[in-house]
Amino acid sequence: MTSTDPNLVSVTLNGRTIAATKGELIITAAERHGEYIPRFCYHERMDPVGMCRMCLVEVDTGRGPQLTPSCMVTVAPDMKIDTASPMVKQVQEGVLELLLANHPLDCPVCDKGGECPLQDQAFSHGPGESRFVEEKRHYEKPIAISDLVYLDRERCILCDRCTRFADEVAGDALIEFSSRGGNTQITTFPDEPFASYFSGNTVQICPVGALTAKPYRFKARPWDLEQNESTCTTCSVGCRTIVQSSRDQVLRYQGVDSAPVNWGWLCDKGRFGFESVNSDERLTTPMVRTSGGLVPTSWSAALGAVADLVRESIAAGGADSIAVVGGARGSNEDAFAWAQLAHDVIGTPNVYAQMGDGLPAAVLGLDRATIDDVASATTIVLLGPDLKEELPVLYLRIRDAAVKRGRHIIEFTPKPGGLTKHAWKTIGYEPGTQLAAVEAALADPAVAMQLAKGPVAIVAGRANLAETSTATVLALQAILAAVPSAKVLPALRRGNVVGALQVGVRPRPGGLDTTGVLQAAAAGRIECLVLLGADPLADFPDADLARRAIAGARRVIAVDTFLSASSLQADVVLAASAVGEKGGTTTNLEGRVTSLGRRVTATGTSRPDWMIASGIAGLLGTEFGYRSIADVTASIAARVESYANVTATAVASAPDGVLAAVPADLGPLVPPVLSLPDRNSYDFRLVVSRRLYDDAVSTRTSPSLAHLAGCMTVHVNPLDIERAGAHDGAEVRLSSARAGIIVTVESDATVLRGTVWVPFNQPGSTIGELIDCTAAVTDVRIENI
Amino acid sequence: MVAVSGHVQRPGVYEIVNGTTTFRDLIYGQEFCGGIRNGNQLKAFVPGGGSAPWFVPDQLDLPFEGRLVGAAGSMLGSGAVMVMDHTTDIPAAALTLTRFYAHESCGKCVPCREGGTWLERILSRVVDGKGTEADLDQLLEVGAMICPGAFPHASSEELGLEAVPFPYKMTTICFVGPSAYAPVHSALTLFRAEFEAKIVKRTMIPVTAMAGGEQ
């Protein structure tokens, strides 16, 4: 070969010379050059183990052809590889015959049938017939290894994919091989189910039907499924998915390997949350309030009523007395059309997509890190929530960076989380003291040296809902002052919150953010409050303010897929279509814009938000002129500067999406003023954060996920329990300056002394009662009852 | 040091001179094992541990030396010599060894996990007198899934067999899989008549010793 590229290795593949990449495995090099080597255990996102022996090929390195597992051996100069010799064929047939020897071949009742690598490869590389006449191995079929996953040990070919995934990728080594020889099997530990947030991935990568997912078992045959590529909008990681449906019902999500984003993985909440789309509780028609409560109505009547409410409100209090909150759950198009309606048609500046649990929108104007930037940074600074709970697949990517790529994590947190055990340094802080914690760390020569070693990426978000974002913003600015080249990845969790903010669902000058809107509503200054897929009563940290705001707003319009606690209080409820029922684009936390797949017809007469906005605009005298969602996508590209490159064609032709530019018009991140209350030594400082599974409507209405939510307890460090005069399991009164609630104590050594932790929005939760969203921090007292 | 077990007068661990001491010295020499027990005839011996292909009296004059033993179709492996006299039930002896390796399989790779158990199950059927002629070929075919291509074995003047030298090809990760096959292959190649006897006549040949040297 003439190439002098030092990264290329010249090898012979089935007689022709190819240029492989240095360090590349034979199996991948061959595949890239058109020779697919059959395989079971090899998975491109996990370390090879060479267990199934399906990928054996003959490799000659000068000592004659040797049988070599192509998934374990990397290319070397002048290697001669033969993937199709008679010997290789004999071996492939042998391995397949052995695999099938004890295999039950219950294909007719197996979920994998039709998309089964064992079926497929038995067909393409197998011997055609089995000579095994002994009685096959028998096990109880199937056994539940978690709430979501079933295991059929007879079908299992012991390829180590599920177990490797659990240990190597998810870090939840809850399934393992047990026994040996012909009795080897996959097992869980006694009394410990495979309760991983990522368990669904094992079902997807299992090369046989040994692992099946409860929500999909016996639902469809692969050849009956229709599918579209799409993006999960359950959180803002924006994992790439395939949405599959049959008979107009969404039945399954599969992860797609998007190299810059999810590597094929999904979290279980994203994978199985589609069930809520099919829920019987979905709103099927618009509703209006009559003396008899909310009753179904026609779209023309409902939109007419909305237009009337808007006109009345403008007449009564001016356009500024109208506010729109929410919009982070839909598409970019939904958000953009609503921003247009609110800002340009109605003329109100009070529009905001965040729900009091994020960071100021100006954070999106900082030099933005991509997920790859974070994963390849020498130092990753975490200044936000527990990513395992809030942005699960981002957690996987950062875990991989730390565990396999030796990246150093410096974590600032009020409560240790999923990444703590992989962090180079974890600095626990009491709420309100982030700045001091960061300053102290920056003064540590070891930290300073680490930060100077190479690129730094900061993942910034809200670690605690019981304090304002002030202290976090100050801490972020302090790190940026010390490392001006650091890039920032905003850890804001709602599906399309970044897209909504970037396309315009944010206050115009003089406008109010959500807290401001709710305060104004509570004070009677909001004539009309529009809840755009927002449920402040369940979702806003300060429960009392949310309640007063909904009660104080003179008119409430809700656009929702379900009747939530808040939309139940509305005057008009407009039935919105859900993901899978609508197309368009979405923006993840990096600013990556990807397409959403429309797979099934909308529930009832529900409509996408953008269509609702354009209908209302029409009634108010402004025609947007959108005939299809593509028109809205084009309008965003034409009118939002940072989306100029994000045309429908660009998104459609880029499987990994298009990065929108960092918006230049968000203004500077103004250093806020922090005023901490005096610390009473008898009080605990309250930390409230989310868990993956909570009482959000999309989880509650997904039958497979609903019961995974826990319950609200107050977690106290064991050393503090006694000081508080309580004991593990005791019911206590937990009170802040705001209110008191009755709650059970749970001893938890991960909680920092002097603080207590309570999960947010678990079923039956009342923790929002204690939170004052304007107070810098929340101090609570534990009293025996 | 070699460990000799089985049907010799004095089983035990002996210090020999590598390359000079022959198997005949070792088995018959007075300073070593002192011959076969009860004056019986030597039928076969395993030169290097349970995973090694078997030798027959033809190989007695080979010195204990790796290269030569390899060329003669076996290996020295662990240096454990197992001696079988003429009363040995060869299929049963092979089963004992194969069962050991099938049980020893860690279960990681397919050919060993599935192939080892498969061999054991066919062989135990044959030993129980329930085998068929096809089972004998099947044993070799299953073995070829573990070790494709020519498998080493000893020469035999009586059978007109040329030796097939070491090494063999293998589809497994380690040598446990091939080890389950080696005794089956040697026994079938060198003593096929004993297997056929079990099948065709469905009767047992007179057996006085259990396999594996245990009494």
Ligand code: SF4
């Ligand atoms: S895993 Fe299922 S579909 Fe695949 S071969 Fe086995 S029984 Fe058939």
Ligand code: SF4
């Ligand atoms: S359950 Fe599936 S993924 Fe796990 S070892 Fe068995 S075959 Fe492989």
Ligand code: SF4
């Ligand atoms: S991490 Fe987020 S985007 Fe990815 S599957 Fe989970 S919920 Fe969906």
Ligand code: FES
């Ligand atoms: S794919 Fe290489 S051994 Fe399984």
